[in-house]
Amino acid sequence: MNPRPAHKPADNVVSLDGIKVACNDCSLFQLCLPVGIDADELDELDGIIKRRQPLKRGEHLFHVGSPFQAIYAVRSGSIKTYSPSEDGYEQVTGFHLPGELLGLDAINLMHHPCAAKTLETTSLCEIPYERLEELSSRLPGLQQQMLKIMSREILHDQSLLMLLGKRSAEERLAALLLSLSNRYQQRGFSATDFYLSMSRNDIGNYLGLAVETVSRLFTRFQEEGLLDVQRKHIRIADMGRLRGIANARPMGKPYSSGQV
């Protein structure tokens, strides 16, 4: 598994060696990789997965309120999820890179609480939820795995909460860049060199910052030698210092959690 030199748009098809082809092909290692699923079961899972035609940039995978029929795994490209409130105001709730799942937040009410839109040309796998449910009721390993993935999602949201609640603007941006870096690296891409498929606007929205602030931060980081920024192409020049910023002690007082 030699890292590609850089992640470029439309160049980010996942491949993971040592994992069953079927699963691999579909970026479903989140469901399959961990323990608890054997070869036969994997074939079964593979059987219910549909490959979809790639979506072009800016197309919607689903809208708010769409009936929930399937969860999706990104094969290549990237997707943003966002929940529009009234009047065109939105909150971007996540960016989904190859190998990552989306749609889990729809299980509760059986319709999508957020919309999903491609940030570039994107291909996906579709996993019909009904059949997944049926399958997982027969395969305890799969069921456990589902719960774990959901749980991980909760964890992710909670770390984001920490980010929005207690971090300064530069800490937030640093954290996002490191998150993307890690996630690309996990998929076999370069950790220091990648393209941002999302706009500055999306980044600002996601991090709870104004676009202008994001822009200023990118230039500042560049000036300070942390990054090489060329529009959407990012090179992390000083990973160590970037980590230092992202992991800085949150603002606010040390907060002694109370009495007793």
Add this chain to the structure above:
Amino acid sequence: MNPRPAHKPADNVVSLDGIKVACNDCSLFQLCLPVGIDADELDELDGIIKRRQPLKRGEHLFHVGSPFQAIYAVRSGSIKTYSPSEDGYEQVTGFHLPGELLGLDAINLMHHPCAAKTLETTSLCEIPYERLEELSSRLPGLQQQMLKIMSREILHDQSLLMLLGKRSAEERLAALLLSLSNRYQQRGFSATDFYLSMSRNDIGNYLGLAVETVSRLFTRFQEEGLLDVQRKHIRIADMGRLRGIANARPMGKPYSSGQV
């Protein structure tokens, strides 16, 4: 189900009519109430639930890193969950009222990513996860219900994200008060009259605000005739206007989500 006049500390034992006693007793209607579980199955579920002795204010239910063995349902009292990072800095991630579950975020890694601490005398039910897993592999209805609950948790976190990312201080506090109001009302307590079991410090931390800001907001809301505040005792005097504040258009620009 006649609403109690006000929720007071140690007065908030849940009771829901029309639901099986066993389940009712244990505030587990989240697992049982919705479709998909019949009487026999409910007895089985009831069988694995343990009642615990009440915890006193300030006691921990679990710490960060504690091995995950059970999920918990609050019967009476209230609990805060928080994830300490290094050096005593914390992020309060949630307040859990009677009838609500906690511990779901531990399923992924099998240890608790956050700590749970009682805000007052609190009694709980304990549901051993191993046995719940085993049971839910036999009862498809229960399994579905588990997924739904997890999914709801994700939803909840996402609305919090919106709150922290795009809302002004007063919108955040208004939203929290309304959330508590709704949750108390759902459990049969007064929607306009309740006690805050958490400190101003906890509130500020949860909402990403300084304690002083929270305090100032309470006095301002009082002056404006929205609330009657007497320390921890809150009476919502103008529910309509409070809703107006909480649902105000988020700050920032209307955000036209991009091209295409």
Add this chain to the structure above:
DNA sequence: CGCAATATTGACCACTCTCAATGAGGGTGG
């Protein structure tokens, strides 16, 4: 080549944080 969308940069200002002091409860011990 020109328009439209996106990004960058600057000036100004407001919201909220920080620091600091005071006030109010709640518990403990004399």
Add this chain to the structure above:
DNA sequence: CCACCCTCATTGAGAGTGGTCAATATTGCG
């Protein structure tokens, strides 16, 4: 039963981060 202490809550004054508004670049696309 009251004095004392400790924690929590409130209030004020000042400062700073990040938002708003506005003008200018840059890019991409038809």
